[in-house]
Amino acid sequence: MFKLLARIGIDGFLLGLVSMVGLAWVLPDFGKSGGHLYMDSITVYGVALVFLLYGLTLPPERMKAGLMNWRLHLVVQSSTFVLFPALAWGAALALDGRIGSELMLGFFFLAALPSTISSSVAMTSIARGNVAGAIFNATLSSLLGVVLTPLWVNWYLSSSGASLDLGRVLLKIVLLVLLPIVLGQVLRPWVRGWIERNVSWLKSLDRLTILLIVFNSFSDSVAEGIWDGQGGGFVAQAVGGAALLFAFVFLLLRLVCKALGFNREDAIAGVFCGTKKSLATGVPMAKIMFGASPALGLIIAPTILYHLIQLIAAGIIARQWQDEV
Known part of the structure; x- marks a missing residue:
């Protein structure tokens, strides 16, 4: 059973996400900010820990291999930071208030996120694509997202008549994101051997921190009654929105890569990196940008669902492409 779930992209982390959402529904007083477990304090330090681990485990030398393939880089980064936000903004205009403002903000936040490193590289490798190009683009996307994601979200909120304290957000990003990444890179040469021996344990710690942030976010929204009346329509x-977004971008990128004459390996890397969005970056950054807002659970819901959809769909596609070689 577990092997079958793993084959279609469902692993313990995804099951853990579902469990945290369910636990928040049952025991919101334990997970809410200021609750029995003081999860808000834990998750603030957890955000810094996630990005410290990112800095420690990021091998800069692996970026060099894919450096010169500028056409692939242009396609992936344009998809991640231009196409996705344009589609979300277009949907917001077309729907004109027929979807709740928190959910629409959640979709735009999802669209502004960087690509994910681990699954982009893993799926590219499974499908026998350009792994070096995938590593470069997924890593570059994550670094660009530190700045571009809050700028995009600030623009969206401003255009919608809302506001984001951009100065406060950027200060938090410097302290909780950039500084830990830089510190991790500085420390990496001295602890590289230890990291390589404990990479599995560090990955588990990273995922546990994300699960705790999800638990805190959903507990806050349940405790404040934000989910009351949402029902099956939400x-x-x-x-539906997450699935449609993935399918549209996936098909469009396949056409773009074909039109540009990409070889098979570059096309695979372009499609997988250009369609992915990072839950590992998104959840901590949402915590920074929206703080302890009771609506945070609603805002990150599209990111969690998209993460599930992209892993399952990309896992199936990657194995189909692997068999074609």
């Missing part, structure tokens, strides 16, 4: 909109 779930259908969130799932």
Whole structure:
């Protein structure tokens, strides 16, 4: 059973995400900010820990191999930071308030996120694509997202008549994101051997921190009654929107890569890196940008659902492409 779930992209982390959401529904007083476990304090330090681990485990030398393939880089980064936000903004204009403002903000936040490193590289490797190009683009995307994601979200909120304290957010990003990444890179040469021996344990710690942030976010929203009256319509909109977004970008990128004459390996890397969005970056950054807002659970819901959809769909596609070689 577990082997079958793993084959279609469902692993313990995804099951853990579902469990944290369910636990928040049952025991919101334990997970809410200022609750029995003081999860808000834990998760603030957890954000810094996630990015410290990112800095420690990021091998800069692996970026060099894919450096010169500028056409692939242009396609991936344009998809990640231009196409996705444009689609989300277009959907917001077309729907004109027919979807709740928190959910629409969640979709735009999802669209502004960087690509994910681990699964982009893993899927590219499984499908026998350009792994070096995938590593470069997924890593570059993550670094660009530190700045571009809050700028995009600030623009969206401003255009919608809302506001984001951009100065406060950028200061938090410097302290909780950039500084830990830089510190991790500085420390990496001295602890590289230890990191390589304990990479599995560090990855588990990283994922546990993300699960705790999800638990805190959903506990806050349940405790404040944000989910009251949402019902099946909200779930259908969130799932349908996430699935449609992935399918549209995936098909469009396949056409773009074909039109540009990409070889098979570059096309695979372009499609997988250009369609992915990072839950590992998104959840901590949402915590920084929206703080302890009771609506945070609603805002990150599309990111969680998209993460599930992209892993399952990309896992199936990667194995199909692997068999074609």
